[in-house]
Amino acid sequence: MARKTGSHSDITGPKIRAEAQRLFARHGFAAVSMRQIAAAVGVQAGALYLYTPDKEALLFDLLRSHMEELLAAWEAEPRGAGARAALEQFVRFHIRFNLTRAEAVFLSYMELRNLSPENFAVIEALRKRYETELEAILKAGQAEGAFLLPDTKLATMAIIAMLTGVNTWFREGGRLSRETVETIYWDMVRKAVGA
Amino acid sequence: MARKTGSHSDITGPKIRAEAQRLFARHGFAAVSMRQIAAAVGVQAGALYLYTPDKEALLFDLLRSHMEELLAAWEAEPRGAGARAALEQFVRFHIRFNLTRAEAVFLSYMELRNLSPENFAVIEALRKRYETELEAILKAGQAEGAFLLPDTKLATMAIIAMLTGVNTWFREGGRLSRETVETIYWDMVRKAVGA
DNA sequence: ATGCTATCTGAACAGCCGTTCAATATCAAA
DNA sequence: TTTGATATTGAACGGCTGTTCAGATAGCAT
Numbered sequence: 001m002a003r004k005t006g007s008h009s010d011i012t013g014p015k016i017r018a019e020a021q022r023l024f025a026r027h028g029f030a031a032v033s034m035r036q037i038a039a040a041v042g043v044q045a046g047a048l049y050l051y052t053p054d055k056e057a058l059l060f061d062l063l064r065s066h067m068e069e070l071l072a073a074w075e076a077e078p079r080g081a082g083a084r085a086a087l088e089q090f091v092r093f094h095i096r097f098n099l100t101r102a103e104a105v106f107l108s109y110m111e112l113r114n115l116s117p118e119n120f121a122v123i124e125a126l127r128k129r130y131e132t133e134l135e136a137i138l139k140a141g142q143a144e145g146a147f148l149l150p151d152t153k154l155a156t157m158a159i160i161a162m163l164t165g166v167n168t169w170f171r172e173g174g175r176l177s178r179e180t181v182e183t184i185y186w187d188m189v190r191k192a193v194g195a
Numbered sequence: 196m197a198r199k200t201g202s203h204s205d206i207t208g209p210k211i212r213a214e215a216q217r218l219f220a221r222h223g224f225a226a227v228s229m230r231q232i233a234a235a236v237g238v239q240a241g242a243l244y245l246y247t248p249d250k251e252a253l254l255f256d257l258l259r260s261h262m263e264e265l266l267a268a269w270e271a272e273p274r275g276a277g278a279r280a281a282l283e284q285f286v287r288f289h290i291r292f293n294l295t296r297a298e299a300v301f302l303s304y305m306e307l308r309n310l311s312p313e314n315f316a317v318i319e320a321l322r323k324r325y326e327t328e329l330e331a332i333l334k335a336g337q338a339e340g341a342f343l344l345p346d347t348k349l350a351t352m353a354i355i356a357m358l359t360g361v362n363t364w365f366r367e368g369g370r371l372s373r374e375t376v377e378t379i380y381w382d383m384v385r386k387a388v389g390a
Numbered sequence: 391a392t393g394c395t396a397t398c399t400g401a402a403c404a405g406c407c408g409t410t411c412a413a414t415a416t417c418a419a420a
Numbered sequence: 421t422t423t424g425a426t427a428t429t430g431a432a433c434g435g436c437t438g439t440t441c442a443g444a445t446a447g448c449a450t
Binding site: 002003004007008009012044046047050 | 396397398399400401
């Protein structure tokens with residue numbers, strides 16, 4: 001046996017990334033073997049190397065794609081006028097976007113240490129760019145007198161941690177809908193920044 | 196060679212736990228081998244099994260000890276009168292305690308999935324107990340009219356996520372002292388709960 | 391129908407994994 | 421000084437690891 005009927009890189013490639021993401025998120029990068037990923041895809045381990053130079057590159061690709069899609073989605077988001085509207089937009093966007101990509105978010109927080117220093121720096125830079133988006137909103141709000149904050153840098157970190165935390169407990173079909181959660185978190189954030 | 200001069204279970208035992216915690220936190224549970232831990236302790240791999248039945252039990256021990264010490268420390272904390280004082284106490288305690296045990300906190304958040312279902316349930320129950328401590332404060336504050344919260348359960352999760360997030364960026368000797376950070380976070384939490 | 395290219399297999403590589411255990415050296419008590 | 425308990429080694433177990441590659445088949449353009 002060699003090439004399989006119906007085989008196509010347009011199908012196998014994405015399938016590998018999808019299964020890798022699922023398995024890495026579920027068991028952790030180090031705990032998942034290339035043979036497990038291959039089995040999930042329905043292929044032998046050697047075939048994976050047509051699509052990635054090595055295991056770490058597979059992880060890096062997932063993390064970088066996620067961060068770039070996060071930034072692109074935020075930039076494509078409609079922006080209201082004023083810092084207060086922008087902050088509400090950010091809060092709702094962050095919760096909504098992250099909930100639809102729970103596995104990727106999980107990976108981005110858990111598996112950074114499995115990256116080489118160079119790859120780690122790339123992801124860190126993207127994450128920093130995203131944080132700066134929020135900090136810019138907080139600084140603008142502070143300047144226009146809409147917010148009252150002791151420290152915009154700390155507020156940035158606090159708000160992002162708080163919002164990302166939703167992913168750890170939210171379950172579809174639970175007590176509260178995603179929209180309700182967004183609203184409740186927005187209420188707490190709004191108060192916290194003194195708006 | 197067999198037994199080493201100066202060898203003692205009172206020394207080797209704690210040393211194994213300390214090195215395991217350090218290595219697990221640094222590289223991840225799955226990525227660290229028993230031989231690496233043994234080498235860090237200065238012993239052969241086989242000797243570890245005088246102190247733990249297997250690798251997972253080593254991790255479980257670290258997580259359970261941490262959670263129990265966290266709960267014990269909180270219970271030993273002096274309690275002020277009223278929900279507002281209690282909440283400030285909690286905020287400052289959580290940041291302070293977690294910063295002094297960064298490795299254990301990191302492990303407790305990252306390595307839960309490497310536990311067997313039974314062991315996972317034990318840690319989850321301890322974590323739940325801790326969360327309930329905060330929620331009780333929020334409920335009491337709500338009842339006595341000190342706080343104004345849309346949902347105490349969500350506020351609990353939001354506050355804990357926000358506070359634990361400090362561990363990801365705080366560095367000793369950085370721009371702000373631990374006490375200043377405590378105060379700033381307390382300010383944000385206080386506003387968020389409407390107090 | 392032919393030939394080229396894309397895709398995949400299956401075996402092999404060297405090395406590491408968690409764990410067990412008989413043998414052995416040290417320590418502490420008698 | 422002898423004896424028994426304690427602590428450790430070092431080798432061995434079967435199995436899994438990431439990665440490479442020659443060989444083989446499927447798809448596609450001619």
